Amino acid sequence: MIPSASGSDAIPGKPSSGQAAQSVDASDNVPSAFEGAIDMILSMEEGAADLTLRMAGDRARLDMRLTVAPLPEPIRMSVLIDAKTPRTVFLVNDRLKTFSAITQPEAPAASAAGKPALKELGRGKILGYNSVHLTLTSPGESIDAWITPELPDVYRVLKRLQEANPQIGNAGAFRALEAAGKSGMPMRLTVIQDGRKAAMEVKKIERRAQPASLFAVPMDYKRTEFGAGGLQPSPEQIEDLKRIIEGALNPQ
Numbered sequence: 053m054i055p056s057a058s059g060s061d062a063i064p065g066k067p068s069s070g071q072a073a074q075s076v077d078a079s080d081n082v083p084s085a086f087e088g089a090i091d092m093i094l095s096m097e098e099g100a101a102d103l104t105l106r107m108a109g110d111r112a113r114l115d116m117r118l119t120v121a122p123l124p125e126p127i128r129m130s131v132l133i134d135a136k137t138p139r140t141v142f143l144v145n146d147r148l149k150t151f152s153a154i155t156q157p158e159a160p161a162a163s164a165a166g167k168p169a170l171k172e173l174g175r176g177k178i179l180g181y182n183s184v185h186l187t188l189t190s191p192g193e194s195i196d197a198w199i200t201p202e203l204p205d206v207y208r209v210l211k212r213l214q215e216a217n218p219q220i221g222n223a224g225a226f227r228a229l230e231a232a233g234k235s236g237m238p239m240r241l242t243v244i245q246d247g248r249k250a251a252m253e254v255k256k257i258e259r260r261a262q263p264a265s266l267f268a269v270p271m272d273y274k275r276t277e278f279g280a281g282g283l284q285p286s287p288e289q290i291e292d293l294k295r296i297i298e299g300a301l302n303p304q
């Protein structure tokens with residue numbers, strides 16, 4: 053059964069009871085100075101991904117092509133995100149015309165203990181955006197990052213997501229950066245956590261209008277459980293895929 057749009061599991065683009073079927077209009081949100089697409093690459097021990105983050109207002113769509121061992125072929129899917137309901141994301145499979153929801157539980161507040169040490173290494177430009185090179189270190193984790201303060205609307209959406217759900221990304225690191233006056237959108241980063249290494253890099257940023265339909269689940273798509281139909285990842289592979297999705301939404 054499709055849930056009502058009035059609930060926390062509301063489906064982007066699906067009408068609630070008594071409503072006419074219509075696509076979600078991104079203009080319903082507070083206007084954002086950034087509207088466009090950001091191409092990224094992500095690599096980690098479990099696999100690699102080509103990512104495109106599309107944004108309009110508070111809504112975002114993450115298109116992914118994931119290569120996860122030992123699956124025989126890449127996984128292609130999209131994630132729909134609304135910063136107003138950040139604990140629920142919708143996974144959309146355009147090939148199968150299906151979608152599913154992942155809802156994270158309420159996370160406990162982050163502890164103030166173990167505040168990471170921040171060091172600024174230099175400054176430069178990445179893709180034309182002024183960026184700062186810095187490191188964050190704490191027990192069991194090190195982060196080497198280039199961040200830019202010149203994409204505040206992208207950062208605002210990511211920050212709202214990770215504030216509402218610290219399981220998405222590293223809320224403590226963002227707070228430490230803000231306290232040091234170094235908040236911004238990660239352009240390049242390398243994370244080593246408990247001996248596991250992951251890296252992300254923004255390859256292209258293009259400002260252009262985004263169709264409202266990109267941020268809606270098409271009316272003829274069928275709701276399924278994650279992994280139903282087509283490829284059937286193991287529980288371990290599903291957890292790896294969730295980590296890739298979380299890292300893509302807001303890498304450490």
